Amino acid sequence: SAVISQKPSRDICQRGTSLTIQCQVDSQVTMMFWYRQQPGQSLTLIATANQGSEATYESGFVIDKFPISRPNLTFSTLTVSNMSPEDSSIYLCSVERAGGMDEQFFGPGTRLTVL
Amino acid sequence: AQSVAQPEDQVNVAEGNPLTVKCTYSVSGNPYLFWYVQYPNRGLQFLLKYITGDNLVKGSYGFEAEFNKSQTSFHLKKPSALVSDSALYFCAVRDITGGFKTIFGAGTRLFVKA
Numbered sequence: 001s002a003v004i005s006q007k008p009s010r011d012i013c014q015r016g017t018s019l020t021i022q023c024q025v026d027s028q029v030t031m032m033f034w035y036r037q038q039p040g041q042s043l044t045l046i047a048t049a050n051q052g053s054e055a056t057y058e059s060g061f062v063i064d065k066f067p068i069s070r071p072n073l074t075f076s077t078l079t080v081s082n083m084s085p086e087d088s089s090i091y092l093c094s095v096e097r098a099g100g101m102d103e104q105f106f107g108p109g110t111r112l113t114v115l
Numbered sequence: 116a117q118s119v120a121q122p123e124d125q126v127n128v129a130e131g132n133p134l135t136v137k138c139t140y141s142v143s144g145n146p147y148l149f150w151y152v153q154y155p156n157r158g159l160q161f162l163l164k165y166i167t168g169d170n171l172v173k174g175s176y177g178f179e180a181e182f183n184k185s186q187t188s189f190h191l192k193k194p195s196a197l198v199s200d201s202a203l204y205f206c207a208v209r210d211i212t213g214g215f216k217t218i219f220g221a222g223t224r225l226f227v228k229a
Contacts, residue, residue: 043219103161
């Protein structure tokens with residue numbers, strides 16, 4: 001298994017500001033992902049964080065709004081930029097160790113509220 | 116394009132009775148199928164997966180799921196439900212011909228009554 005920590009666990013932010021969420025894994029992993037989840041609803045993939053290169057974004061998500069870094073195989077950050085109330089959600093970091101056939105492990109999430 | 120459907124928003128079952136949470140999928144190639152569970156105020160946890168081989172896979176907490184290729188289904192089952200099984204369950208599919216992206220279903224909330 002993989003143990004994932006996220007910081008912060010929750011935050012309340014003002015409209016127009018930015019928040020950076022950190023994801024730390026206790027072991028090296030091949031794949032790292034960022035998801036968004038409204039409470040009690042499904043997960044929406046924002047992007048795949050690629051080590052040493054630009055993240056791969058899903059339709060509807062852009063780098064200017066959600067810049068992602070992945071400097072090594074155990075750490076990634078997601079920034080939510082120029083926030084609006086519509087960005088209020090739970091942001092989840094997820095990892096897969098080997099790629100392809102492995103299950104994913106999820107962090108505890110960051111609950112973001114934008115006022 | 117790959118997709119996954121969970122036709123029931125909610126499933127209610129009495130403790131001790133068998134439970135089934137339904138899932139159907141659509142992929143262009145061979146699917147990798149997963150079930151995850153999310154307990155209240157906790158993160159998602161992996162339950163079981165089907166990659167290849169035996170169509171009946173067993174997972175954590177006494178859960179199992181049956182892969183049915185002709186019906187493109189991967190229903191989650193448990194012979195005897197517990198109140199502690201009450202949670203939100205997600206089916207997920209990965210089509211490796213389209214990369215390693217995993218698509219999650221909408222989720223099914225399971226309520227087990229004592």
